[in-house]
Amino acid sequence: MWSYTAPYPKLFLIDARAILPLAIWALHWSWITFYIALAGIVFFSVVLYFGYSPGTILxxxxxxxxGGNRSLHDSSVTRRRCRW
Structure with missing residues (x-):
C-alpha cells in the first residue's frame, strides 16, 4: 500500500510539476504561450530524465x-570587530 508514495505524480508521461506551463497556456490561449508551455514541458522532462528535481536545478x-561562497558582510567590518 505504501510502496508508491514517494514518486511524484504523473499525467501520462509528463511529471505533474511540468504541467504548470500547460496550465498557464490554458488560462491564456495564444501561440506564444503555447510555445512557452511546450518549452517548459521539454525543459522539465529533460531535467527529470537526468535525475534532477526542479529544486536542485534552482x-x-x-x-x-x-558563486560558491557568499560573504555576509564586508571584510573590513570583520577586521574592525575582531581586533586583538
Missing part, C-alpha cells in the same frame, strides 16, 4: 550566479 543556478 539551487545549481543560484550557486552559478552568486
Amino acid at each position: 539551487s545549481l543556478v543560484v550557486v552559478k550566479l552568486y
Whole structure:
C-alpha cells in the first residue's frame, strides 16, 4: 500500500510539476504561450530524465550566479570587530 508514495505524480508521461506551463497556456490561449508551455514541458522532462528535481536545478543556478561562497558582510567590518 505504501510502496508508491514517494514518486511524484504523473499525467501520462509528463511529471505533474511540468504541467504548470500547460496550465498557464490554458488560462491564456495564444501561440506564444503555447510555445512557452511546450518549452517548459521539454525543459522539465529533460531535467527529470537526468535525475534532477526542479529544486536542485534552482539551487545549481543560484550557486552559478552568486558563486560558491557568499560573504555576509564586508571584510573590513570583520577586521574592525575582531581586533586583538
